[in-house]
Every structure is written in structure tokens, then in C-alpha cells.
Amino acid sequence: AQSVSQHNHHVILSEAASLELGCNYSYGGTVNLFWYVQYPGQHLQLLLKYFSGDPLVKGIKGFEAEFIKSKFSFNLRKPSVQWSDTAEYFCAGGGSSNTGKLIFGQGTTLQVKP
């Protein structure tokens, strides 16, 4: 069965620390991968996406993610986090069917201490 898993459920960092959130997927064929963010009280927003081409993708607010096919991974990174990055982060995968429906990971809550 297709699945997306996120290793870290709750991460606490101080401002300026570097961030890496893990995401692994387990399905073959066409792979479309996404990271969404949900700030407190707001709806889900797309951070970045990977469809094909350069495996290092850059998104909004200084986030980037690297698609490593051999590891079935799509980890999210940011060199220096800010207090405003406090949010819940979801990795999602799709594309193995032609419906566009997404399979989401369980989410990672990031708390950045000022």
C-alpha cells in the first residue's frame, strides 16, 4: 500500500538553529511530493513541490527539500529557523494514480523558541 511517513512528530528548536524534517514514501511509479505547512489558526499552505528534474527544490520562506530516490526520501530543510516558523508540517505524496489525490504523513509539529 502507498504510504508517506514522517519520523519526527514534535520538534523543538531555538531560533537560528538548522532544521531537517524527515519524510519517506513507499510507492513506486510516478512520484509527486509536497510539503505543506499549517500555521496556528490558518489553513494548509503549499511550501514546495517536486515533480521531476532537479532533486533539490526550493520553496517559500527559505525552505528547501531534496528528493533522494534511492532512499525514498524527501526531507525538508531550512538553514536557520525563525520563531514565525512555528507550525505543523505535512509531507504528502501523489501521482502514482491519475487522480491527483494525496497521501499525507502524520505531520510534524515544530516549535521554535525565541
Added chain:
Amino acid sequence: GAGVSQSPSNKVTEKGKDVELRCDPISGHTALYWYRQSLGQGLEFLIYFQGNSAPDKSGLPSDRFSAERTGGSVSTLTIQRTQQEDSAVYLCASSLGASGAQISYEQYFGPGTRLTVT
């Protein structure tokens, strides 16, 4: 332009009652999705509409759940005889649709409806 809107934002209902949740997708988006987000869990796919095609209902958890999309735009998710385990945030998303272009898979989410079954 306007994003995806959902109503109501909050709904409290008694066990056994039926509820209807509404979603207005972004104008021009042919694909519409419903997801459910339960406390402490990720998002669970429920149902997908693409244009006039038959919907993909593979994620609906039971036959108490149904959804329709009228005129290719507004969608209503109906839960009959609600149970406490139905309590969750129900999210709607829309995208340009499966037109073959990669960008069509980018989904835009609404604010959700928080359903509480007492």
C-alpha cells in the same frame, strides 16, 4: 482571487444526527477533494471529484458518508447518523485538475470545518 471556502467553520451535533458540510472551490478548478484530519493524525483522503467523471470514493470510511458536487463547482459532504469517532476537521481542496499538466496536482486547501459529535 478568492480561495477555497468552507462552511460552517464549526459544527457541533448530537450523535445520530445528520450533518452537511459545504465546499466552494476556486473558480475554474475542475478537481475537488475532501480530506479528514483527526486529532494527532495526518490528513486522510475521503473522496475526489474530477469534472464530470465518476468520483473516486475509495477513501470514504463507511456508507454513512457521501458527497456530491453540483454543476462541477460546489460540493457537499454528508455524514448520516453521526458517531463520536466522526469528530474531526474536514478539509476541502481544489486543483486545476488532471489535465496532464504537472501544476494540476497542486492542491489549494480551505480552512476546514471542525465537526464535534457529542
